[in-house]
Structure formats: structure tokens, C-alpha cells
Amino acid sequence: MYDMLEFTLDPKSGVPFYKQIILQIEMAIADGRLKTGDQLPTVRGLAVDLSLNPNTVARAYSELEIRGIVTTQQGSGTYISDKRIEMSDVEREKVLAEMVRTFVSNASSYGFSIKEIIEYFKEIERTPTAALKEERSQ
């Protein structure tokens, strides 16, 4: 069920292709387009789609596997892992809080205020996909 996955690569972004693939898969998981057990496109299939060398796609998948986000079954395919990290709610909140703190501190170095960040997230909530899609119109 990955029909709704649309991978787009931006060669001018400076972000390596394999990282762009990783980010897009993580995003798809985060917003629910990919769920536990879903199969990813095959390495070769995606490579053809994106006009990439299969090794490049394989590298992206391999990093996701090391991180525990997908599991691969030799000869069968690559699937979204079910190993949701086993954390108590307290631990989960601690982790999230830490990530958010780092993010906000980071963003404030670029001149963004917490207020502004929250406004942005609320806007995402109103128009879910708009903000998180690449702006290819430039």
C-alpha cells in the first residue's frame, strides 16, 4: 500500500538523494501514509522511478533498517517495522520534550520565536499537507 507515496528528489537542494528518500519515508510514517507492516517500493523499482542507481536506494533503506524503522526480508521485500520503541508514557514524554527543547533552541538561533513556531504548527494542522510538501513552484 504505497500507492500514495510520491517521492520527489531535488538535486539542487544539496541534500544527498539517499537522505531525501529517508526523510520522505519518515514523513510518510509521521503523517500516517505509511503504517506498520506496509511494504516499501522495491529497491529496484524505486531506483527506476527516481532514475537512481539501485545502490543509492538500497543505502537509504539500509540506514532505515539500522535505525530500526524498517525491516527487510531477504527475497521478499522491505517493510515498515513494528518495533515501535517500547517506552513508558513517561519516558516517551521525556524524549519528546528533549527533542522539542533542542528544536526550539535551534530554531531560535535562526531568529524564530516559540510563538512563531507554534503558529506554524497550528497552520500545519489547518492545512495538513500544504506546509509539509516541497515547494516545487520556485
Place this chain on the structure above:
Amino acid sequence: MYDMLEFTLDPKSGVPFYKQIILQIEMAIADGRLKTGDQLPTVRGLAVDLSLNPNTVARAYSELEIRGIVTTQQGSGTYISDKRIEMSDVEREKVLAEMVRTFVSNASSYGFSIKEIIEYFKEIERTPTAALKEERSQ
């Protein structure tokens, strides 16, 4: 007057350190935290602050100088030149969007969904100080 500048480096972002420095300086100029004539931190001082090789800081400054954004006075220091940084709201939002995308992707590795993240930020909004201890005052 660069006391209000807080440089933050994210080693995991994949963005080279010197580019992170450049962007943060540009953003600071764009939103008025840095003005024409302001002195930047010294290469060595900033290098120590950020635990970087001085060459890395020097490279950032040198690139900014090439672009005409700062000028270096031999033996005196590096100063913001009078060249305007044009950065529209759209461009600022692009930077924010990019940071948010990366943040959400990473968070998804830990099993957090966009929905959950937004909920968390809305909760922060309700109880501002609870979740975020001084991200600026250090």
C-alpha cells in the same frame, strides 16, 4: 553588539557547520538582530565557543565576505557591511519549513506522529514555561 546572538550547531543535520553559521548570521541580519556596522565574534572566539576548528569559522566569514555581507578589517575584526539581506516572509518560512520537516522526520523515528507533536506544542502554548525551560538564557 552580538550579545544577542546565540549560535547553535546541529551536527546531525548533515548541513556543514560553516553553512549553519552563514545562515544564522544572514537570518540575524534579516530580522534586525544584526545591523550595519555591528561586529561579529572573532574567528577564534567563536571557534572556541562552538568547539570548532577556527578554519571552519574562517571559512564561513570568508564566504560572507565574498558575498559582500561582511567586511574584514585586518587586525580589527569582522563587521556587518551595509549590503541588505533581502529575506521575504516567504523565504523565512521556507527555512522554518525545512527545519520543521527535518524535526518531524526525526521524531517519527521515535514513533511520534505529526498529530502528537502538534498536540504537544499546543500544550506548551497553554503552559508556556512548563515544558520549555529557558532556551535562551544560558
Place this chain on the structure above:
Amino acid sequence: MYDMLEFTLDPKSGVPFYKQIILQIEMAIADGRLKTGDQLPTVRGLAVDLSLNPNTVARAYSELEIRGIVTTQQGSGTYISDKRIEMSDVEREKVLAEMVRTFVSNASSYGFSIKEIIEYFKEIERTPTAALKEERSQ
């Protein structure tokens, strides 16, 4: 300080080269031959030593980096990470206990008893390196 590192590859083992490198580095960390901050051999240097393609060594290092075991500094080298996982003692013990449980259950499927395993570990303690080195004498 990696003079005491001796990498040996066994092509007949069926274990991929890059995995053999990973295991040997992890072993070196586990028994104290490598410590936080130590630099690993350079990718190219090790590749020459082992008569491998640099990509193969790079792959090993890259997996170690994703796992957070080493950090790499572009243009400088690869170092043992200082990011010892921040866990409370309680959490640490929980993790170790879980790993041991899995290991013992695994080993017992191969006919090894807990008693036997413990005997083996105690023997390792008596002659630290003997048991954990490759038996190349076959």
C-alpha cells in the same frame, strides 16, 4: 591510539567483511582497547591494510555512526563517540537483563546450559583475550 587494533578478516566465515569490521571494533570497545575519543584508522588506510575497497570500510564506519558508536568529522577522521547512552542505572540493568535473557534463551536452543555459559564467561575472565580472539589455528 589504535596501534593495538589488529583487524583480521576471515573470508571463509560467510560473515560479510563490513560486519566483521564492525564486530571487531565493538569488541575493542567492550574490552577497553578503544575508548571515547580515540580515532579509528582512516577509511583508506584500513582499506589498504585489509586489501579491501575503501567503500567496504566506509560502510562499516557508516553503520557504526548511525548506531551512535562513532562520530565522524568531515576532513578530520572517525572517532569513538562520547555519547554513552544516557540511562539511569535501573534502565541500564533492565536493558542488560533483557539482552542476557535473549542470549541465554538463544544459546539454550543450541544445547548450551546456563551453567555452561557462566563457566565460559568465568574462563574468559581468567584468560581475557584467549577466548575472544579468532581461532585461526584451524
Place this chain on the structure above:
Amino acid sequence: MYDMLEFTLDPKSGVPFYKQIILQIEMAIADGRLKTGDQLPTVRGLAVDLSLNPNTVARAYSELEIRGIVTTQQGSGTYISDKRIEMSDVEREKVLAEMVRTFVSNASSYGFSIKEIIEYFKEIERTPTAALKEERSQ
């Protein structure tokens, strides 16, 4: 009489499933848990137990048959043949050593040293049941 056989698969070991099955059967024969004439689990039954593709189990059995270790009676089942598996203590220890090496390496990713692991095992020895709940009785 294969009730005492507990197959355990370790997906993270990198060892193909079919090889893990083969080794476990060989070890069971070597230490007497399986004797000439004993019937092995059916291909389908074991496949279900281990959540494997039946082909994978079939492959293990077929390789064992090629080596003369088991014989398949069409329509009846698979049985241990009378071929002896010679496995000296040295060979058994090699298998254990290999498992221990992998275990220690992995544990080191979590910051555990060999010393610490040995301490833990010695503590298990002192209080046998505390750390290890039934690893056999499931």
C-alpha cells in the same frame, strides 16, 4: 520426540534462518537431544511456529537430507538418520565462542563492557532465578 527442541531464531544475527535451523538440529543431535529415528517437526508445523515461509524450513531440511543427516519418508515425515554428527568439545566451544563474541559486541553498543557483563553473569550464578525467568518453560 522433539518436544524438548526449542528453535530460536535471531533475525539480527545476519545468519540466514535456514542455517540457524540446520545448526540447531545438528547441535541437538550432537548432544543427544535428538537420536536416530526421531521425527523432526513437519515443515509446515515448524514454519508456523517460527513464522517462516515453509520454503525456508524445507530448504533447511533438504540441505540436511543432502548431507545424509535426515531422511525424508514421503508422506510420513522427516527423521534423523543414523549418520553420526561428530562434534568435539572444541567444536561445541567454537559455536559458543561465536555466540558470545556477537553478544558482547552488541552489548558494547549499549555501553556495556566485558567486565560488566561478566559481573552480571556471576551475579546470576549467585541468585539463579532472580535475573532469568524461565527461559525454557514457555
Place this chain on the structure above:
DNA sequence: GTGGTCTAGACCACA
């Protein structure tokens, strides 16, 4: 000189 990315292409292992 360090590591990082990507391609091309070969060969193997698993289902």
C-alpha cells in the same frame, strides 16, 4: 589528506 556521495556493474543468497 580526511570522509561523503553516486554510478556501474558483477555475483550471491533467499523465497
Place this chain on the structure above:
DNA sequence: GTGGTCTAGACCACT
């Protein structure tokens, strides 16, 4: 058909 490993070699980015 799937993914996994490895080589060879090119080019780039950072120090």
C-alpha cells in the same frame, strides 16, 4: 523476483 555484498572509479566537500 527480492535484497545483500563488493569492487572500481569518479567527483565533491571539509580541514
